[in-house]
Amino acid sequence: MMRYLTAGESHGPQLTTIIEGLPAGLELVASDINEHLARRQKGYGRGRRMQIETDQAQILSGVRHGKTLGSPIALVVENKDWTHWTKIMGSEPLSDDEEKEVRRKITRPRPGHADLNGGIKYGHRDMRNVLERSSARETTVRVAAGALAQKILKDLNINIACHVREIGGVQADVIEGLPAKEIRSKSEESEVRCIDAEASEKMKTAIDEAKKNGDSIGGVVEVVVENVPAGLGSYVHYDKKLDAKIAAAIMSINAFKGVEFGLGFEMARLPGSQVHDEIAWSEEQGYYRKSNRLGGFEGGMTTGMPIVVKGVMKPIPTLYKPLESVDIDSKEPFSASIERSDSCAVPAAAVVAEAVVAWEIACAICDQFDSDRFDQLKQSVEQHRAYAKDY
Numbered sequence: 409m410m411r412y413l414t415a416g417e418s419h420g421p422q423l424t425t426i427i428e429g430l431p432a433g434l435e436l437v438a439s440d441i442n443e444h445l446a447r448r449q450k451g452y453g454r455g456r457r458m459q460i461e462t463d464q465a466q467i468l469s470g471v472r473h474g475k476t477l478g479s480p481i482a483l484v485v486e487n488k489d490w491t492h493w494t495k496i497m498g499s500e501p502l503s504d505d506e507e508k509e510v511r512r513k514i515t516r517p518r519p520g521h522a523d524l525n526g527g528i529k530y531g532h533r534d535m536r537n538v539l540e541r542s543s544a545r546e547t548t549v550r551v552a553a554g555a556l557a558q559k560i561l562k563d564l565n566i567n568i569a570c571h572v573r574e575i576g577g578v579q580a581d582v583i584e585g586l587p588a589k590e591i592r593s594k595s596e597e598s599e600v601r602c603i604d605a606e607a608s609e610k611m612k613t614a615i616d617e618a619k620k621n622g623d624s625i626g627g628v629v630e631v632v633v634e635n636v637p638a639g640l641g642s643y644v645h646y647d648k649k650l651d652a653k654i655a656a657a658i659m660s661i662n663a664f665k666g667v668e669f670g671l672g673f674e675m676a677r678l679p680g681s682q683v684h685d686e687i688a689w690s691e692e693q694g695y696y697r698k699s700n701r702l703g704g705f706e707g708g709m710t711t712g713m714p715i716v717v718k719g720v721m722k723p724i725p726t727l728y729k730p731l732e733s734v735d736i737d738s739k740e741p742f743s744a745s746i747e748r749s750d751s752c753a754v755p756a757a758a759v760v761a762e763a764v765v766a767w768e769i770a771c772a773i774c775d776q777f778d779s780d781r782f783d784q785l786k787q788s789v790e791q792h793r794a795y796a797k798d799y
C-alpha cells in the first residue's frame with residue numbers, strides 16, 4: 409500500500425513529506441519532481457509569494473543512485489520566505505518583550521478560509537495558528553508526492569494532463585477527446601493553463617478585473633488520464649471504488665467544492681441512451697466504448713477509456729476589499745483581516761489536481777498488482793492488459 413503524510417507551515421522553514429510503499433527499482437531523480445513543482449508555481453493571478461519561492465525538492469532518503477529502494481522516501485521543499493518569519497514562526501517560546509514586538513494576533517477571521525472554525529476547534533486565539541497549516545502552501549509537497557506517482561504512470565505508458573476549462577465565468581472551447589499529450593503541451597503555453605488561446609486572454613482580463621476590484625475568482629479544472637488498465641478499483645465495497653477515491657482527492661484540494669466525471673451534472677438532464685457508452689471490441693483495441701460520456705468509470709472501476717474528471721474551485725477567500733467579519737476578542741463587527749493573497753489560483757490548482765489524481769491511480773495499480781519491484785509491476789500490468797483485451 410502506498411501512503412504519505414505531509415508536514416509544514418506556510419511560513420515555517422520547510423515542507424516535508426514521507427512517502428511509503430513505492431516499488432523498488434523505479435528510476436527517480438530530483439528533476440522528475442522539480443518539473444512539477446515549477447508547473448504548480450506558474451499561473452496568471454498569483455500573489456507576490458510565488459516570486460519569492462523557487463520550489464525545489466531535496467530527496468533525503470529512499471533513493472540511491474537514481475533508483476528507489478523500496479524504503480520510505482523523505483522529501484523536503486524549503487520555504488525561502490522563512491527568513492522573513494523566523495521570529496513570528498519560531499518554535500521556541502518568546503519573552504514578553506519579543507511577544508510584543510512580533511505578535512500581531514489575527515483575530516478577524518476571513519469568511520471562506522479555515523480561520524474561525526480552526527480557531528474554535530483547536531482553541532487558538534491567534535488565528536495565524538490555523539492559517540499557517542490550512543494554507544495551500546501544503547499542496548507543494550502533495551505535488552511532490554504526486555510527481556513520484558506520475559513517474560510510475562509514465563513508465564507504464566499512462567499519460568496524464570490537466571488544463572483549465574473555466575475562470576471567472578469565461579469558458580474554454582475544447583474539443584472533447586483531445587489526447588493527453590496534446591493537452592499537456594498546449595496548456596503549458598498558456599499563462600492560465602488553458603488550451604483555448606482566445607479564452608486564455610479573456611480569463612487574464614477577468615483576473616485583472618477581479619484584482620483591480622480587490623476581489624477574487626474561481627474556475628473549473630480538468631484532468632485527463634489515458635491508457636489506464638481496465639478494472640482498477642472495485643465495486644465490492646464503498647471504500648474500494650476508485651472514482652470515489654479520486655473525487656475525495658480532488659475535494660481535498662484547498663478551495664475545491666465539487667467534482668464531475670465525464671458529462672457530470674449534465675447527466676441529470678439526459679436520458680440513459682445519451683449517457684451510457686456503447687461497448688465494442690476490435691482486434692487491435694480489445695474492448696472499448698464508442699463514446700466516453702461516463703469519463704472512464706463504471707462500477708467504481710476503470711473502463712480502460714480515458715479518465716476525465718473536473719473539479720470546481722471557489723474564488724480565493726482573502727479579499728483586498730474584505731468582507732465583514734467579527735473580531736473574536738471584542739465580538740465587534742470588523743472587516744476581515746487581509747493576508748497577502750492570490751487573486752486567482754485556478755491554473756496552479758489544476759497541477760495539484762493532476763498530482764492527486766496521479767497519486768490515486770498509482771495507488772490503485774500498486775494495490776492490484778505485484779508492487780514490491782517496479783520491473784515485476786510493469787510485467788503484471790502488461791499481462792493484465794493482454795488478458796483484458798482478449799477476455
Ligand SMILES: Cc1cc2nc3c(=O)[nH]c(=O)nc-3n(C[C@H](O)[C@H](O)[C@H](O)COP(=O)(O)O)c2cc1C
Binds near residue numbers: 543547661663726748
Ligand atoms: C494553489 C492554491 C492557492 C491558494 N491561494 C490562496 C491565497 O492566496 N489566499 C487565500 O485566501 N486562499 C488561497 N487558497 C484557498 C485556501 O487555501 C482555501 O480556501 C482555505 O484553505 C479554506 O479551505 P476550503 O476553501 O477548502 O474550505 C489557495 C488554494 C490553492 C489550491
Ligand SMILES: C=C(O[C@@H]1CC(C(=O)O)=C[C@@H](OP(=O)(O)O)[C@H]1O)C(=O)O
Binds near residue numbers: 455456542662747748
Ligand atoms: C504559498 C502558496 O500559496 C499560498 C496559499 C495561501 C492560502 O491561504 O491558501 C495564501 C498565500 O500565502 P502567502 O500569505 O504566503 O502569500 C499563497 O501564496 C503556494 O501555493 O505555494
